[in-house]
Each structure stands twice: as C-alpha cells, then as structure tokens.
Amino acid sequence: MKWRLALISEHASPLALVGGVDAGGQNIAVAELAYHLAKLGYGVDVFTRWDDANLPETVEWKPGVRVVHVQAGPTTFVPKEELLCYMDEFTENAIRFIDRQTDPYKLIHAHFFMSGLVAANIKRSLGIPFVVTFHALGEVRKQIQGSCDQFPPERFTIEQRVICEADALVALCHQDREDLVNLYEADRAKIFTIANGFNPDEFYPIDKPLARIVLGLDPAEPVILQLGRMVPRKGVDNVVRALGHLRRAYGMVARLLIVGGESDLPDPDLTPEIGRLQELAKEEGVEQWVTFTGRRQRETLRYYYSAADVFVTTPWYEPFGITPLEAMACGTPVVGSAVGGIKQTVLDGETGFLVPANDPQALAAKLAALLYSKKLRLVMSEEAIQHVQDNYTWFEIAHQTANLYELVLSGQLTPAKMQRRTMLPSAIQRDVSAIITPK
Ligand code: UDP
Numbered sequence: 117m118k119w120r121l122a123l124i125s126e127h128a129s130p131l132a133l134v135g136g137v138d139a140g141g142q143n144i145a146v147a148e149l150a151y152h153l154a155k156l157g158y159g160v161d162v163f164t165r166w167d168d169a170n171l172p173e174t175v176e177w178k179p180g181v182r183v184v185h186v187q188a189g190p191t192t193f194v195p196k197e198e199l200l201c202y203m204d205e206f207t208e209n210a211i212r213f214i215d216r217q218t219d220p221y222k223l224i225h226a227h228f229f230m231s232g233l234v235a236a237n238i239k240r241s242l243g244i245p246f247v248v249t250f251h252a253l254g255e256v257r258k259q260i261q262g263s264c265d266q267f268p269p270e271r272f273t274i275e276q277r278v279i280c281e282a283d284a285l286v287a288l289c290h291q292d293r294e295d296l297v298n299l300y301e302a303d304r305a306k307i308f309t310i311a312n313g314f315n316p317d318e319f320y321p322i323d324k325p326l327a328r329i330v331l332g333l334d335p336a337e338p339v340i341l342q343l344g345r346m347v348p349r350k351g352v353d354n355v356v357r358a359l360g361h362l363r364r365a366y367g368m369v370a371r372l373l374i375v376g377g378e379s380d381l382p383d384p385d386l387t388p389e390i391g392r393l394q395e396l397a398k399e400e401g402v403e404q405w406v407t408f409t410g411r412r413q414r415e416t417l418r419y420y421y422s423a424a425d426v427f428v429t430t431p432w433y434e435p436f437g438i439t440p441l442e443a444m445a446c447g448t449p450v451v452g453s454a455v456g457g458i459k460q461t462v463l464d465g466e467t468g469f470l471v472p473a474n475d476p477q478a479l480a481a482k483l484a485a486l487l488y489s490k491k492l493r494l495v496m497s498e499e500a501i502q503h504v505q506d507n508y509t510w511f512e513i514a515h516q517t518a519n520l521y522e523l524v525l526s527g528q529l530t531p532a533k534m535q536r537r538t539m540l541p542s543a544i545q546r547d548v549s550a551i552i553t554p555k
Pocket of ligand 1: 134135136139140141142144343344345375376377410411412413414417436437438439440442
C-alpha cells in the first residue's frame with residue numbers, strides 16, 4: 117500500500133442507492149474515486165454519516181476501500197439541508213476513529229462544504245492536510261435557486277473558511293473554477309481542474325435492437341432519454357415542453373423515457389417532481405409519449421443509454437454532470453444545456469449539441485435534427501465514444517487526483533510554484549513527475 121487516505125463525504129455514501137433527491141453524482145464520484153485510488157495502491161477510507169442502524173461502523177466495501185460510518189445525529193436518513201448542526205459531532209467522532217488507527221492518514225479529500233468544514237477542523241486538531249471538492253457552491257445555488265435553496269446561510273462563511281484553509285481546491289470544470297475565483301476570491305494558484313468520470317466496465321454501447329428488446333421498448337419508435345435525480349433544477353420540464361414543440365412545430369413524435377426517482381416504480385407521492393411533470397405532459401398533449409420508469413440500478417443503465425437515439429440533459433445549472441459522459445460512453449449523442457460541466461464535456465456539433473438552459477424551442481430544434489438524421493447520429497455516436505474514452509475514464513481521473521495528492525504532500529506547493537501550476541489536469545501529471553521523480 118502506498119499510504120492511507122481519508123475521503124470525507126458526509127451525506128453521499130458509496131453504499132447508497134442513487135437516483136433519488138439526495139443521492140446522485142457525488143455518491144458515484146466518491147465511490148469511483150475511492151475504488152480507482154485503491155487500485156492505484158492507496159489505502160482508502162470513506163467517512164460518511166451513519167444513517168442506517170443496520171450497517172456496522174466499518175464496511176469492507178472493495179479491496180483497499182473501507183466505508184467508515186460516523187455517528188452524527190440520528191442513525192436514519194436526514195436531508196442534507198438539515199445536517200450542518202451535526203458536523204461538530206461528526207468531527208469529534210471522526211477524530212476518535214482516526215486516533216484508534218495504527219496507520220495514520222496522510223491526507224484528507226473532503227467532498228461538499230460540510231465535509232470541508234470537518235476536514236478543516238481535523239486539520240486544526242491533527243495537522244492532516246486536506247484537499248476539497250465542493251461539488252456545488254452555495255453562491256451559485258443561491259443565484260440560480262434563490263429562496264428555494266434550503267441550506268442555512270452559514271454555508272457561505274463556511275465555504276470561505278474552507279477555501280482559505282484547504283491545501284488545494286478541486287474544480288470540476290472551468291465554470292466551477294471561475295465561480296471559485298469570482299464569487300469567493302479563491303486563490304487561482306490553489307485550484308486544480310479535475311473532472312468527474314465514467315466507468316468503462318459499466319458503460320459501453322449495447323446493440324440498440326438488443327437493448328430495446330431487453331427493456332421491452334418498441335424497436336421502431338424514436339427514443340429520447342432523460343436520466344437523473346428528479347429535482348426541479350434538472351429542468352426536465354424543458355424536455356417535456358420540447359416534446360410538445362417537436363410535435364406542433366416539426367410534426368415529429370418520439371418516446372420520452374424519464375429514469376430516476378425515489379423508488380423503482382414511478383410514484384408521484386414519493387417523487388413529487390414526477391407528478392408535476394405528468395401534469396405538464398398532459399398540458400402539452402404528449403402524455404401518451406412520456407414514460408416514467410422510476411429509479412434504475414446501475415447495471416441496467418447502459419441498456420437505457422444504448423436503447424435511446426438521443427440523451428437529453430437540460431438543467432438550470434450543473435456543477436459537472438456525470439450522465440452525459442455515461443450516455444456518450446454508450447454511443448448516444450447528447451443534447452445538453454450550455455452550463456457548467458456540460459458545456460465542457462459535450463462538444464457542440466461533434467458529440468451532440470449545446471442549447472441555452474430553459475429554452476424548449478432550441479432544444480426541440482436540435483432534437484428534430486438528430487431524430488431526422490440517422491447519419492448524424494452515427495457520426496456523433498462514434499465521436500462521443502472516442503471523446504469520453506480519451507478524456508474521462510475514472511482511471512484517468514483517479515491518476516490526475518493522485519498526482520494532485522502527491523503534489524500537496526511533496527510540500528512544494530509554495531505560492532510562487534503554485535502560480536505556475538494553475539493548469540489543466542493533463543499538465544498536472546507532467547509537472548508532478550518533474551517534481552517527484554528522483555533525479
Ligand atoms: N442514476 C442512477 N439511477 C437512476 C438515476 C440516476 O444510477 O435512476 C445515476 C446516474 O447514472 C449518474 C448519477 O446518478 O451516475 C447522477 O449524476 P450527475 O452528476 O449526472 O447528477 P447529480 O446527481 O450530481 O446532480
């Protein structure tokens with residue numbers, strides 16, 4: 117083993133079922149990062165809140181990865197917006213656990229602002245350096261969601277403190293990096309842009325007719341897929357409206373599959389967003405073309421992506437967005453909002469199209485083009501697979517992240533040197549090897 121590393125992800129456990137309101141990309145990112153870092157030889161413990169009394173304190177999750185459940189508040193689900201008051205308890209219990217270990221942690225990688233707070237307090241007590249990925253920034257959320265944002269206002273001061281005290285900040289995309297600088301005056305020299313990824317063992321193209329047979333879908337119908345957490349900011353209403361527009365303005369119909377929700381069957385009581393979208397589909401006159409599936413397990417997702425002619429993701433904003441990568445890995449072109457990570461991962465006109473957020477008519481125009489032209493879909497499909505294979509496997513992302521850790525631990529991140537290292541991930545590797553390779 118190289119050395120022991122702690123990831124802290126207070127609300128997003130690798131063990132959770134994703135697809136509901138509070139479990140999604142962060143759970144996947146932490147899980148995949150932990151798994152791939154362990155494959156690179158690191159001993160990885162993921163600290164997360166103990167939210168299920170049936171689980172033991174530690175779970176040997178994968179070779180080299182343990183999930184450590186930290187007592188903080190009730191041992192049941194608590195929405196993330198209500199967790200801040202338990203973070204002192206989280207910190208105390210995490211420190212107790214750390215003190216019991218014979219092999220100390222050399223570094224902490226915190227995920228989300230509350231874990232950043234815990235890591236900053238552990239650093240003050242035990243001197244362990246830390247890196248933070250915010251996944252979503254309070255100031256951005258406030259701008260977009262306004263009064264719908266339920267997090268306590270202390271979030272902003274905590275984020276400022278974490279930004280100052282962290283040894284390095286991971287931005288998920290260029291937009292995230294600019295937000296850290298412009299909204300928080302973060303030191304550019306401390307920010308490293310490292311994306312999220314996809315797992316090629318999980319996401320690869322399946323023959324479309326076969327995927328449709330497996331899912332019981334009509335072999336001839338055009339299929340548009342929307343897959344993700346069912347929350348208003350994901351802008352799924354844009355897709356339903358676009359479907360109405362597609363019919364009225366272009367005389368085209370297509371099946372819209374909507375995957376995600378709190379349960380495996382679409383239940384508007386458990387997932388209010390489904391109810392809202394069902395109403396909207398009726399207003400648009402497309403209810404017979406919209407199919408809600410509910411949440412789906414990861415091993416079936418490649419069938420959904422492969423069965424679709426086009427994948428759509430039109431959130432109001434998106435700190436990164438893993439689903440477009442998964443879709444492209446399965447060879448499905450993506451139409452996405454030109455926001456956050458999506459505007460970086462989807463190559464406009466090459467692997468899909470970018471449209472303004474909240475613009476169903478622009479979305480319908482791109483859907484019409486893609487549904488009309490099989491040739492366009494095939495060209496984009498090939499480009500998409502190549503693009504994500506070249507740039508976004510978790511293997512590559514874990515390498516970049518490990519290089520950042522080694523850079524932090526090398527003690528050579530002095531401000532002057534850091535200034536030269538404000539760069540894109542591929543450059544990190546070259547720089548780090550220059551520093552840490554023995555002469
Ligand atoms: N997801 C899933 N099952 C579902 C719906 C979503 O496994 O029914 C996964 C999806 O495959 C992706 C993650 O949830 O890996 C969502 O990540 P993304 O970054 O796109 O969105 P976030 O949840 O961070 O807003």
